[in-house]
Amino acid sequence: MRVNQQVLNSLDDLVHIGKKRWTKLAKMLDRFLYKPPQPGGPSDDPTPDYMNLLGMIFSMCGLMMKLKWCAWAAVYCSFISFANSRTSEDTKQMLSSFMLSISAVVMSYLQNPQPMTPPW
Amino acid sequence: ITVVKSGNPHDADIEDNDFAEFEDFEDGVEVLEDEDRAEFPDDVEVQQQKEGGAEGEDDEETTIENEDDDDEFEHFTDEDEFIGFDKGQSPSSGKSKDKLPNLKMTEVPGHLRTNWDSFYMEILMLAGLAVYFLNFIHGKNKNHKLAQAWLQSNRDLLESNFHIVGDDGSTKEAQAGTLMKESENVYALWCSGRSALEGMLVELRLLKRQDLISTMTNMFKPASDQILVTIDLDKNVMDKFVFAIAMKRSCAKLHKEMIDLSQFTEKKNLDKYSDMPSSYQLLSEVGEASNALLDKKVCQVLTKFEGQVEFMHFSDQFCGAKSQDESQATKMPEVKPVMIFCFNVPGKGKSKPTDMEQMKPLLQLVFYCLEKVSRLQLGKEARNKSEKNRKKAEEQFLKAAHSQLQEAAQLRREEKRRNEKERIMNEEDPDKTRKWEERESRREMKRKQPKMKMMKI
Numbered sequence: 373m374r375v376n377q378q379v380l381n382s383l384d385d386l387v388h389i390g391k392k393r394w395t396k397l398a399k400m401l402d403r404f405l406y407k408p409p410q411p412g413g414p415s416d417d418p419t420p421d422y423m424n425l426l427g428m429i430f431s432m433c434g435l436m437m438k439l440k441w442c443a444w445a446a447v448y449c450s451f452i453s454f455a456n457s458r459t460s461e462d463t464k465q466m467l468s469s470f471m472l473s474i475s476a477v478v479m480s481y482l483q484n485p486q487p488m489t490p491p492w
Numbered sequence: 493i494t495v496v497k498s499g500n501p502h503d504a505d506i507e508d509n510d511f512a513e514f515e516d517f518e519d520g521v522e523v524l525e526d527e528d529r530a531e532f533p534d535d536v537e538v539q540q541q542k543e544g545g546a547e548g549e550d551d552e553e554t555t556i557e558n559e560d561d562d563d564e565f566e567h568f569t570d571e572d573e574f575i576g577f578d579k580g581q582s583p584s585s586g587k588s589k590d591k592l593p594n595l596k597m598t599e600v601p602g603h604l605r606t607n608w609d610s611f612y613m614e615i616l617m618l619a620g621l622a623v624y625f626l627n628f629i630h631g632k633n634k635n636h637k638l639a640q641a642w643l644q645s646n647r648d649l650l651e652s653n654f655h656i657v658g659d660d661g662s663t664k665e666a667q668a669g670t671l672m673k674e675s676e677n678v679y680a681l682w683c684s685g686r687s688a689l690e691g692m693l694v695e696l697r698l699l700k701r702q703d704l705i706s707t708m709t710n711m712f713k714p715a716s717d718q719i720l721v722t723i724d725l726d727k728n729v730m731d732k733f734v735f736a737i738a739m740k741r742s743c744a745k746l747h748k749e750m751i752d753l754s755q756f757t758e759k760k761n762l763d764k765y766s767d768m769p770s771s772y773q774l775l776s777e778v779g780e781a782s783n784a785l786l787d788k789k790v791c792q793v794l795t796k797f798e799g800q801v802e803f804m805h806f807s808d809q810f811c812g813a814k815s816q817d818e819s820q821a822t823k824m825p826e827v828k829p830v831m832i833f834c835f836n837v838p839g840k841g842k843s844k845p846t847d848m849e850q851m852k853p854l855l856q857l858v859f860y861c862l863e864k865v866s867r868l869q870l871g872k873e874a875r876n877k878s879e880k881n882r883k884k885a886e887e888q889f890l891k892a893a894h895s896q897l898q899e900a901a902q903l904r905r906e907e908k909r910r911n912e913k914e915r916i917m918n919e920e921d922p923d924k925t926r927k928w929e930e931r932e933s934r935r936e937m938k939r940k941q942p943k944m945k946m947m948k949i
Contacts (some may be wrong), residue, residue, distance in 0.1 A: 406661040406672075406682035408695065417675070444617045450623065455628050455703045458675045488613045 391439035419462065423453035427469050434476035443480045455478035605809040624704045631701030632676050638713070638717065638837075639696050641683050641845030643671050646855050653859055675704040683820045688729045688866040697722040709839050717837040718802065719851065721858050724828040730808050731870045732878040736774075737794075738803030743773035751825065752809040755885050763862055767791045777881065779876040786865060794817040795855050800854065804807025804835040806865055808880070824889060831865060 427449030436445030452470045455467060514928075568572060612746075636684055647669075650657045658669040659682050672680045677698045684691035697718040700706035734756040738746055747753050757775040760782070762768045768791050776782040811825040821908070835854050837843045869876070916928045 384899060406684075408681075408690065441613075442612075447617075447621065448624075451624055451628075452703060452705065455676065456700065457622075458678075459673050487611045490613060 377489040383395070388469050390412045417456060417458075420453045420458070423449045423456065424465065427473055428452060431469075431472040433478055438480050438483055439491075440477075440480045441475065441491050443476035447474050449473070472478075496574075510605040524584060584842075595655075603651055614809075627704045627707060628702045631707065634701050635677050635679075635698045637672055637845055638698055638843060638848055641668075642696060642719070642848040642851065643681065645849040645852055649852065649855055649859075650681075650683055653686055654683040657681070657683045659684065672712075687860065688726055690724040690726060693722045695722070714840045717841050717843055719837065719854075720837045721833040721835075721855075723831040723858070723862060725831065725866075729866050730783070730806070730829040731868055732808050732875060732882065733778040733870065734807040734809055735776055735781055735784070735785060736803060737772055737800070737808075738775070738805075739771055739799070739801075740773045742803055743775065746803060746805065747775055749813045750805070751811050751814055752807045752827070754804070754814075756807075756881055763793055767795055769795050770799060778874045780879055784868050785861070788909070789860065790857070793853065797854060798853075800836050800838060802836050803832075804834075804861065805832040806830075806861070809885075813820070824886070831858075831862065833861075866903065887888060 386473055391438075394473060400407035427446045430442045434446055450473045453469060454466055524579070540778055579815070645896075647657070656668065658671060660670045660672050661682070670681075672678055672682070677700045679696040679698070681694040682691060682695075697720060699710055699715060699717055718937075732751050736743075736746060736750075736757060744760075747759070753775055756777045758777075760774045760776045760779075761769070762772060762774055765786050767788070768786065772794065774782060774786075808829040809827045810830040813828045833854075835851060837847055837851065839847045916925055919925055919928075
């Protein structure tokens with residue numbers, strides 16, 4: 373039995389369309405995973421890192437040179453860095469900067485219980 | 493008043509007790525008032541003289557006693573021994589009143605122990621921290637409310653377009669409805685499972701309301717919350733063109749920073765698009781694509797939401813922004829077709845959840861443009877033009893990379909020659925060094941010779 377060529381072609385077309393639709397349907401169910409933005413990219417906010425570094429420097433000054441206003445500034449820097457931190461950032465870094473700045477304040481008052489004299 | 497001391501007239505037998513001398517003192521002291529003195533002026537004087545004399549005798553006695561002492565210290569008052577020493581002047585009376593140093597008593601505070609109100613700086617610092625913390629809580633909640641309001645108002649539109657809405661990719665099974673918190677002011681929503689694209693990332697870049705300093709800077713320099721929609725298209729869905737329409741204030745920055753925009757597009761004016769607002773600027777590579785995309789509907793939306801659509805950037809050669817360091821990359825950057833939309837939330841920083849709900853038409857604009865781009869087919873001519881642009885860009889890149897590779901090779905060659913020279917210098921055998929010098933001089937000569945071209949006639 374000879375099947376008409378035209379019918380065959382149309383069948384192919386149907387299969388082809390079906391395949392295309394099927395791939396389209398399959399594509400709809402495809403799950404592409406979310407790729408979080410690379411740290412350090414253009415949209416990345418540098419504030420928490422800078423504040424963290426500044427906090428460390430102020431804590432060192434507060435501890436070494438017994439400057440009370442440096443220790444207080446370190447506490448502020450830790451707060452600001454915490455407020456602007458990304459959730460992907462590890463909390464150890466945040467905790468260590470808080471601990472360092474609070475220890476700077478405590479140590480400077482233990483060594484010299486007099487009230488703070490402003491730097492100006 | 494002259495005090496006259498009278499002795500013990502009756503030579504009474506004085507008991508030998510400690511207070512003997514005071515007893516005389518209490519009985520015999522008579523205080524002669526001035527009037528009495530007038531009655532017995534002579535006697536008193538006589539008596540005084542006697543006393544004076546008596547005293548004098550006493551003095552003499554005492555002086556007699558002193559005389560023995562003075563001999564012992566005679567050499568201290570010898571004028572020959574000490575220059576400028578005046579015997580007559582007694583040492584004690586030598587200093588006049590005005591030479592005495594005036595001693596200034598320094599003010600010593602009443603008591604050294606401090607009380608609470610001298611710690612005013614510390615109280616100020618603690619108050620500042622408390623205010624910062626309260627603002628942090630308030631700002632964090634406000635941002636959370638805004639993000640949730642946007643999600644609630646657009647959820648049904650997203651779910652009708654995507655199979656997966658709000659998937660953070662952390663679990664094997666696809667999640668739904670998770671608004672990822674990148675930081676206290678950046679939220680992200682990932683949707684996938686739709687034809688023609690791999691995924692769509694919606695980033696809610698809100699203001700840093702949780703940071704007191706940013707809140708204060710926003711008061712002086714108002715800014716608005718932004719919603720950035722990035723669609724990663726499938727390969728071969730989008731034809732080859734780069735297109736961007738942006739507010740004039742951000743167009744220059746985009747044109748300079750984005751690699752694909754700076755390489756492929758030019759600024760075009762918008763006069764021929766009649767109902768396009770004048771605050772926008774077009775960056776286009778293929779005119780045909782721009783005409784197709786900026787149809788009547790898109791122009792109406794841009795006019796109605798003027799200022800809220802910051803920019804729309806469609807590109808098949810997207811490879812991000814230019815990197816900060818100047819070094820030329822040696823490898824061709826990886827390009828991918830993307831569509832990026834950036835919207836501003838109305839309210840200039842004082843947005844409320846209701847403002848978020850008014851952003852729904854803009855999300856519909858995103859899906860409308862997605863359909864248009866995926867159906868757009870460039871004509872033959874336009875396609876040839878874009879193919880040519882891409883080839884030219886590739887050649888430029890290879891040329892730049894080649895020159896960099898050449899420089900690196902040059903540096904390596906010089907390094908090698910320097911090492912060889914050092915090795916020869918340390919060489920003890922004179923023959924080898926002479927041979928090496930001859931070879932070097934021959935090479936120098938050959939390099940210096942003018943390059944002559946042989947002409948075949």
